[in-house]
Amino acid sequence: MRAKWHRPTAFALFLPLLAVTWPAAPALAAPPPAASAQDAPLTTLFDLSHDEPALREIAFDVARSLRRSKQVRYRDLDEELNRGAEDNAVASVRSGDGLVKSGRTKLAAGKYAAASEDFDAAVESYLEAYALLPDLAVLPRAMALLGVAQLLDGEEKKAAANFARSVQADLKYEQDFTEFPAKVQSAYDAARKEVLARQRIQYEVRTTPANARVYVNGVFQGLSPVWVKTTAGEQFISMAKHGSARRAKMLQQTQPESPAVVEELPPAKRKAAFDSVCDRLGEIFEGAVEPNDLTEAQGLGGATYAVALRATGTRDKMKVELALANLAGRQVVNRVHREIKWQKRDKELIDKLVDDLFRIPELPVYEAPAVVHGTPVYKTWWFWTVIGVAAAGSTVAVLLATRKSAPVASKYGTGEGGLVIRF
DSSP, rough: OOOOOOOOHHHHHHHHHHHHOOOOOOSSSSSSOOOOGGOOOOOEEEEESSHHHHHHHHHHHHHHHHHOSOOOOOOOOOHHHHTTOOOHHHHHHHHHHHHHHHHHHHHHHHHHHHHHHHHHHHHHHHTTTTOHHHHHHHHHHHHHHHHHHHTTOOOOHHHHHHHHHHHHHHHOOOOOOSSSSSHHHHHHHHHHHHHTOOEEEEEEEEEEEOEEEEEEEEEEESSEEEEEEHHHHEEEEEEETBBBBOOOEEEOOOOSSSEEEEOOOOOOHHHHHHHHHHHHGGGGGOOOOOOOHHHHHHHHHHSOOOOOOEEOOOOOEEEEEEEEEETTTEEEEEEEEEEOOSSSOOOOHHHHHHHHOOOOOOOOOOOOOOOOOOOOOOHHHHHHHHHHHHHHHHHHHHHHOOOOOOOOSSSOOOTTTOOOOOO
């Protein structure tokens, strides 16, 4: 069988030679710019520890550290696990945000009565969805703005009541109203002083299941069951736990030893899927996690990255393991662990561990070979000699491939011939 001959060109033969002789392009000197906070990847937390108070405390502080991190945008699993079961409450939060924005516009335009109506409606919307608020401070801010609009509209008593309610809803947050007339700041400061001088009370908050995160009046109190110490008056209570529905309560507590608050947290809508994923993600610390499990975790958590946490042991001797997984890329990026004592919460220790998790070793950078000649390669005599030889050889190859030769009588008959091989 006769092999087919593809007609080469001088250019085609020249390209491999050029690739060998031409110096490689240098790598970029500077790394790409760092992503902004808005561009940071969405990251969630899967707590794979047993349901014990000390272990859940560590999970809370890891989540707190992730919220404060500038490298990621933290997304709590509670929203995703209850997706589809809290549609009305989610709509209330969005409605409240829109009403606050509208009220601010009217307030700036001097339409105080209309602004009061918007802020009042926003407060009611936030109260209906208090357990779902991503930032509990939006409620006291809306209450304070309602007080501002009422005061500027001449309703001083209503304004004082809403200022006081705003302070009670978040005892640690202090509003700044220097953008408004001085009487606004004075009225708010007077209300704040009155609330902080109220009688101190205490009561217990219990949930089923236990170890839910409890916030009272904007302040994290601990994991249920927990004793709360706060000021008398209206109590704004929020309770949440991964795998459970979120709940909130607003009630009056005025006695030094007030009645306990007891709440049942039903299973989250997607709890079964959550439990299944957590069981399989445990293999991430042995390096044997299945890529499909990471894909499922991405669908469940609604995030590009995930931090898996596993804490084991007792408060005297505890092992904390963290793993960072790229869920979209279906790979484990880094793992860290540390043995600690956890007699009391140590935020700095957890922050350091999270920082170590994101401190990924840099890949080695291979430098380009050093240039031996002091002059550019295309100015050397041997370069153009090689190019000329290659071009001449290519031309000869083309002529030989395309030339039609006259028939030559065969030296051998049918079935005769010879083959010489030289090395």
